[in-house]
Amino acid sequence: MKGRVIVLGSAVAAAFAFSIWLNKPDLDLEPLAPATLESPTLPQIKAGEYLVQIGNCVACHTAQGGAPFAGGRAVPTPFGDVYSSNLTSDDETGLGRWTNQDFYRAMRHGRSKDDRWLSPTFPYTSYTNLKREDSDAMFAWLQTLPPVKRAQTPDTLRFPYGTQLATRAWRALYFKPATTADIAAMDRGRYLVEGLGHCAACHTSRGALGGLRNKMSYMGGEIASLGWDALSLVPSKPMTDSEANELGQLLKTGINTHKAVAGPMSEVVFHSLQHLNDADLAAIVATLRALPPADSPPAARVAQVSPEQRQSLRARGKIVYAEHCADCHGDAGEGRANVYPALAGNANVNAVSATNALNLTLNGGFPPSTAGNPFPYGMPPFSQSLSRPDVAAVLTYVRSEWGNDAPAVSVVEVERR
Structure with missing residues (x-):
């Protein structure tokens, strides 16, 4: 009897400690700067529109046939589908009651206004590199969108992947938040590629639990559940000036002298990359050009043909x-x-x-x-x-x-x- 009491007590203590761990704040996250009460300016709103465009937010947050940014698009994963949220200014179902502080915490820390850990299908692992002024500008522009009442579509993730416990465990394994010093050290190209552009989300392969294989950064691989492969962004040999110019044309227009984009990348160019200004386009090309040359990793499965x-x-x-x-x-x-x-x-x-x-x-x-x-x-x-x-x-x-x-x-x- 005494042994059973000890075991039961230990189990209760473990469960209590676990609940504390599940709900405690991330100790490695820097405190957020306090929210500002100033009204957004027109230049800030215009800057936010540009940042939302080059971040390709509309692609995931617009369902087929639905209102732009009203959410409801399914993001397929090997564990089930996750549905995007409503970014319009609707008070009940969108961001109408959010503050710029709430929005920045979601982008930088991956945590919602109601304190839920956000699904990592929302690429906060990249957005953690976002500057506060850019986050505030994006929020200011999103607040100008007409309100669309569209309730959140429930995710269809298999148990236990949709639980807060699973999300918390995933974060412990794969999420390392950026510090203010990390962000300040980034040049413009890295900031766009590693942050707002979240290029790694597709162009870096993932492990069994959906975490990025950082040792294979930008080396391409299967885009989980989409039925396409993302090509490697890592050059196999140093890129010439001519090749760099061709890459810039491909990203801006979707086609160049020898290549054309298709599939998921076609959507990225249409919604996002064609809107890049010349300076940002050049910065992205310079960052990709600077990646150390490497051969692409082998495919997971290749059919055998005699x-x-x-x-x-x-x-x-x-x-x-x-x-x-x-x-x-x-x-x-x-x-x-x-x-x-x-x-x-x-x-x-x-x-x-x-x-x-x-x-x-x-x-x-x-x-x-x-x-x-x-x-x-x-x-x-x-x-x-x-x-x-x-x-x-x-x-x-x-x-x-x-x-x-x-x-x-x-x-x-x-x-x-």
């Missing part, structure tokens, strides 16, 4: 390419400058994983309409006009021709789509 199968696929693929692809992409995969992307040396084509190449072939590829490229040319989907064996054949051919050197694509791999 040499005989590969040879057969290549032979058939050459015929399919001549019939369906060469008119736009050229006999030698050279493409057409600023119109059709080259396939020779193309990053999506040469990626170890064929995910993006398969998506583009089956579903089509469409760069965004931007001020610098208002009428983009698109690639039609071939899922209805080509058989699965022909898709495998033409991709195997393209991925091994004109100096390209990527694994063959099996029919089974196409069938999985």
Whole structure:
């Protein structure tokens, strides 16, 4: 009996200590500066509009067919879907009763007005690098949005991932808040790439619990549950001035002499990057150019194709390419400058994983309409006009021709789509 009492007492004490840990404030977070009571100025509001644009907030906080910034868009994760919140000025369902202090705490510390730990699908691991004046400007502009009453859509995360306990544990493992000194040490390019632009959220691979693999920063990988891969931002060799200029054009317009964006990146360019001013665009390119060159990590799974199968696929693929692809992409995969992307040396084509190449072939590829490229040319989907064996054949051919050197694509791999 005495032993049972001791065990019960220990369990109660452990539960009590655990509840304290769960609800205690983060000791490594700097105290926030007190809220200001000053009315926002017009320049501050205009600055906030620009920052919200280049932070791509509208993409996640707008449901398909819904009012801009009213939330409700599903953010898929391996653990279930998380739904974005309402950023309009509605008092009941949006930010109408928030203060700039509440907003800054959410952005910088990942904690809501009601003290809940926010889901890490909201990239506060990047926004922790945000300057107070920028956060206040963003909030000032969001407060000018007309109120839209739209209640929060409940998340569909599997137990226990949607609990505050799981979120608190995740933060302990993966969230290191920035200090004021950290932020002050950042140049403009790093500030945009690592902070407001939250590029690592897609371009850094994640572990089993969804935390970023920081040792593989910006080296690309699967975008969980979206069915696309983010390409590596790390150059394989030092970038030339010409390549840096081409990168800037790609980010600003969605297309350059040899490349075009598609898939999730098309949305980023449309909503966000095309609005960058010249100085910020140059700063981002300089930061990406300065990343130490490295080879991309291997794909998690590559279909096995025998040499005989590969040879057969290549032979058939050459015929399919001549019939369906060469008119736009050229006999030698050279493409057409600023119109059709080259396939020779193309990053999506040469990626170890064929995910993006398969998506583009089956579903089509469409760069965004931007001020610098208002009428983009698109690639039609071939899922209805080509058989699965022909898709495998033409991709195997393209991925091994004109100096390209990527694994063959099996029919089974196409069938999985």
